[in-house]
Amino acid sequence: MKELLWASPEFAAELEAELSAKRVAVLDRRDHLFLVENAPAALVWCEARGRRAEVLNFQSITDAQNALKKHGRLWCDTSVSHFRRSELIAQGLRVLSPRLRKAFEPVPAGPLGAYALTDEHELWMTPELVPAVPPLSWNFEESKAAPSRAYLKLWELFTRQGFRPQAGETCLELGSAPGGWTWVLAGLGCKVIAVDKGEMDAKLTANPRVKWLRKDAFARDLPEAVGGSVDWLFSDLICYPKDLLALVTDWRAKGLARHFVCTVKFQGETDTASLDQLLRIPGSYALHLQHNKHEVTWVCLQTNVETATLKIP
Numbered sequence: 001m002k003e004l005l006w007a008s009p010e011f012a013a014e015l016e017a018e019l020s021a022k023r024v025a026v027l028d029r030r031d032h033l034f035l036v037e038n039a040p041a042a043l044v045w046c047e048a049r050g051r052r053a054e055v056l057n058f059q060s061i062t063d064a065q066n067a068l069k070k071h072g073r074l075w076c077d078t079s080v081s082h083f084r085r086s087e088l089i090a091q092g093l094r095v096l097s098p099r100l101r102k103a104f105e106p107v108p109a110g111p112l113g114a115y116a117l118t119d120e121h122e123l124w125m126t127p128e129l130v131p132a133v134p135p136l137s138w139n140f141e142e143s144k145a146a147p148s149r150a151y152l153k154l155w156e157l158f159t160r161q162g163f164r165p166q167a168g169e170t171c172l173e174l175g176s177a178p179g180g181w182t183w184v185l186a187g188l189g190c191k192v193i194a195v196d197k198g199e200m201d202a203k204l205t206a207n208p209r210v211k212w213l214r215k216d217a218f219a220r221d222l223p224e225a226v227g228g229s230v231d232w233l234f235s236d237l238i239c240y241p242k243d244l245l246a247l248v249t250d251w252r253a254k255g256l257a258r259h260f261v262c263t264v265k266f267q268g269e270t271d272t273a274s275l276d277q278l279l280r281i282p283g284s285y286a287l288h289l290q291h292n293k294h295e296v297t298w299v300c301l302q303t304n305v306e307t308a309t310l311k312i313p
């Protein structure tokens, strides 16, 4: 099946490298938009994808509108060139205007199509975006209460993927200062054990649901300091991917966390070797979120490892 894939404009080279490594047939590419065939379900650097893609040739604006109307009723314009012409086409279609989302709002059921003018008389289109959300539109009604903008990564992940920790669950958060993620997790009603050598926001440390450990996240005695197993391990640590891999491997091997959400940060070259090893962990996947910079978010929900309660001597 032919598909359209959108990369983040800054990370189109990463998606191209990933498609090449996975031997996906790239039929054509315009800017950060890729026309591909038989791509695997899991792609890290793909921000949005649309199924049953087609290349349509047309003569006039009306021709283009009529051709698109045959394929669907609701569209978004994702053109990468010929912007004035694509606007004129949009005027004769039902087109979704960009809007800000609320955190955790359900993803619409669809169908929603997308088109992009690639030439004066050619457009690429998909009648079925999956999910039915315009590409690169994870923009939120922001909050001034969060102590850092990192909270947007968790909002995007939870809204996009449709999961989030439940009230009463325990979340260990490594690299938590100043506290954007802690603010999200405590706001969901979770108990948060925040670990950072740096200063946490005072309003958060005064919250009875938040316990701050001013510690090194790699300290051998951290599990004892935490006091046993946790439901979730979150990490937004600035560290090498290989060190994150070692940390995750250790916590999993000891059965000390059920679910993992970790930012894998790259310095310079993208370290695909450690990311590939993380992705070998059963049931895990990674996504480049719109709010990720040169980093991806690795997720592993409900590991197969039996959760044990640590015995503190």
Ligand SMILES: C[S@@+](CC[C@H](N)C(=O)[O-])C[C@H]1O[C@@H](n2cnc3c(N)ncnc32)[C@H](O)[C@@H]1O
Pocket (backbone or CB within 6 Å): 147, 148, 150, 151, 174, 175, 176, 177, 178, 179, 180, 181, 182, 195, 196, 197, 198, 215, 216, 217, 218, 236, 237, 238, 239
């Ligand atoms: C990107 S910031 C985290 C932002 C945070 N998630 C938020 O929402 O505000 C990375 C944090 O990792 C912390 N960090 C880096 N290495 C650490 C280590 N070995 N132990 C504990 N914290 C560490 C830094 O102090 C920094 O606060």
